[in-house]
Amino acid sequence: MASEETQAPFSAEQFFATQPPPPTLDEDVARVRQFIKRHTEANQKIVLVTSGGTTVPLELNVVRFLDNFSAGTRGATSAEYFLKAGYAVIFMHRQFSLQPFSRHYSHSTHPFLDFLDVDEHEVPARIDVKSSERPQLLSVLSQYKQAHEGGTLHTLTFVTVNDYLWLLRALSQELYVCGRNVLFYLAAAVSDFFLPRQKMSEHKIQSGKGSLHIEMDQVPKILKPLVSEWTREGFIVSFKLETDHNLLIPKARGALARYGHQVVIGNNLHRRKFEVVFVAPAAVNSGTRPTPGQEPSEVDPKDFVETWLRIDLAKDPHKEIEEDIVAELVRRHQLWASAA
Ligand code: 9Z3
Numbered sequence: 001m002a003s004e005e006t007q008a009p010f011s012a013e014q015f016f017a018t019q020p021p022p023p024t025l026d027e028d029v030a031r032v033r034q035f036i037k038r039h040t041e042a043n044q045k046i047v048l049v050t051s052g053g054t055t056v057p058l059e060l061n062v063v064r065f066l067d068n069f070s071a072g073t074r075g076a077t078s079a080e081y082f083l084k085a086g087y088a089v090i091f092m093h094r095q096f097s098l099q100p101f102s103r104h105y106s107h108s109t110h111p112f113l114d115f116l117d118v119d120e121h122e123v124p125a126r127i128d129v130k131s132s133e134r135p136q137l138l139s140v141l142s143q144y145k146q147a148h149e150g151g152t153l154h155t156l157t158f159v160t161v162n163d164y165l166w167l168l169r170a171l172s173q174e175l176y177v178c179g180r181n182v183l184f185y186l187a188a189a190v191s192d193f194f195l196p197r198q199k200m201s202e203h204k205i206q207s208g209k210g211s212l213h214i215e216m217d218q219v220p221k222i223l224k225p226l227v228s229e230w231t232r233e234g235f236i237v238s239f240k241l242e243t244d245h246n247l248l249i250p251k252a253r254g255a256l257a258r259y260g261h262q263v264v265i266g267n268n269l270h271r272r273k274f275e276v277v278f279v280a281p282a283a284v285n286s287g288t289r290p291t292p293g294q295e296p297s298e299v300d301p302k303d304f305v306e307t308w309l310r311i312d313l314a315k316d317p318h319k320e321i322e323e324d325i326v327a328e329l330v331r332r333h334q335l336w337a338s339a340a
Contacts, residue, residue, distance in 0.1 A: 009218035010196075012225045015165065019197055022163040028156050029170045032090060035154040036174055039088040045181045045333070047087045048171055050188035051075020052094025054161035056195060058214065063204045065160075070189035072097030074239070074272070074322065078185060079153070080143065081326035087183070088152045092167060094188070095157040101144040104136065161191045165222055172230040180337040182234040183329065184226070189241060194219050223259040228292060233340070235333045236261035243269045249306060250299075252279035257299045260292025262336065265325065274321060278307040278328065 010018075022028075039046055052075065053068030076098040079091045083100070091100060098106060105112045115133035119126040129137055147153040158164040175182045193216035205212065227236055238261065240252045245268050252264035256279060266277040282305055283289070309328065311319050 010220045012169075012220040012222060015220045016169065019162050019165075021166045022158075022160075025166055025170060028167065029174060032154060032156070032171055033174055035088070035090065035151075036177065038151065040178055040181070043181075045087050045183065045337070046090065046175065046178055047079075047082045047183040047185055048090045048092065048175060049075050049079045049082065049185045050092045050164070050168065051079070052097030052158075053189040054094065054164045054191050055159055056161055056191050056193065056216070058195060058200070059204055060197070060200050060202045061204065066191065066193075068189035068191050069269075070094070070097065070187075072099070073103065075185075075187040076100050076103040077320050077322040078187065078326055081320075081323050082185075082330075083143070083147050083152055085326060085330045087330075089147075089154070090171065091153060091155045092164075092171065092188075093155070093157060095159050099155065100147070100153065101140055104140050158188075161194050161219060162197075164188065164190060165219070168222060168226070169230060172226055172234070175234060176231055179233045180235065180340045182231065183333045184231070184234055184236040184238075185329070186223075186236070186238045190219070190222075192219055193217065221259075223255070223261065224292070227259045227261045227289070235263075235329075235336045237263040237265060237329060240264050240266045241269060241272075242266065245271075248277060249279060252277070253299050253301065253304050256281050256304065257294035258292060260289050262289065263329070263332065272321075274313050275308065275310045276321065276325060278309065280305050280307075280332075 036046065051070070052072040053070040055065040055067050057065045072093055075091070075093060077100075079089050079100040082089050089100075093099065104110060105115075115130050115137070117128045117130050119128065156167065158167055172184070175184075195214065195216055199215075199217075223236075223238060238255065238259075240248065240255060242248045242251060248266040248268060252266040255261075255264050260281075262280060264279045266279060268275070281289075282303055307328075309321065309324050311321050311324065313319065
């Protein structure tokens with residue numbers, strides 16, 4: 001597997017100069033441009049939500065790939081709360097991962113065939129929604145219709161880490177015109193390693209040679225150009241996923257010091273449904289971004305503020321932590337937008 005010490009990471013420029021864009025990029029961008037135009041003219045705040053995990057294909061004719069863990073729950077759920085808060089939402093998600101509204105009827109947790117009743121005494125047979133399912137369906141359906149009829153939700157998909165990086169760059173460049181009215185909510189689980197196209201085998205890797213050794217390159221640290229070039233005024237929230245609890249805060253502080261954005265939300269894989277930590281540089285409260293470029297070894301804990309957010313699922317099993325995450329971000333984004 002990848003040897004981190006021997007391989008210099010690709011810079012973002014090298015990445016985009018050598019890796020091909022997804023074939024639908026131009027059409028995707030043209031549609032997003034219309035959406036952004038409509039909502040900026042209406043002076044509406046926009047959020048870009050990224051959601052789901054990226055893949056790293058191992059072959060050009062893909063049979064095998066590496067995947068990053070994410071069902072898309074965080075992103076899809078948050079998108080609904082952003083819509084409720086009055087945002088126009090660009091939902092950029094991994095194909096087939098959970099989506100706002102339809103997530104309530106996921107085939108694995110709540111398959112739609114299970115909430116229908118059939119009356120076979122009638123001809124033709126009558127299909128009804130079970131009465132126990134009606135209140136939730138009515139509520140989800142009315143929010144879904146409101147988003148679709150109001151044109152406040154725009155959805156687009158990625159599969160590979162390459163698609164993700166190209167799309168994120170293109171969308172953030174389009175969102176430049178929004179100034180401080182845009183929030184980036186980067187909840188997608190993005191691979192740290194990838195196989196450049198030039199190193200990929202064309203056909204399915206054969207098993208005849210025994211064990212498989214693949215050397216991967218490091219994915220460029222995309223937050224750097226995102227923060228310092230593509231969107232200078234946007235409010236940027238990234239997520240940090242760890243399984244070692246002790247790394248959560250140091251890693252989040254390190255990312256903020258290095259890239260100079262506004263918030264890192266740290267979450268532990270096993271506690272993510274009921275506990276997250278907001279880590280922010282103290283300076284953001286004054287409406288300015290901190291100077292980026294510090295290495296984690298230079299980080300002074302006093303320069304950061306941590307706020308834990310917890311919910312009690314034993315008391316309220318239907319509560320979704322995304323409701324509180326989004327409420328807090330809407331508040332912080334408002335401060336940021338009005339500090340301009
Ligand atoms: C997250 O940490 C998300 O909260 C989860 C959500 C992926 C845990 P689910 O979709 O899970 O609800 O099942 N996303 C960011 C993960 C990530 O790749 N972060 C990078 C890192 O930790 C930085 S961008 O290094």
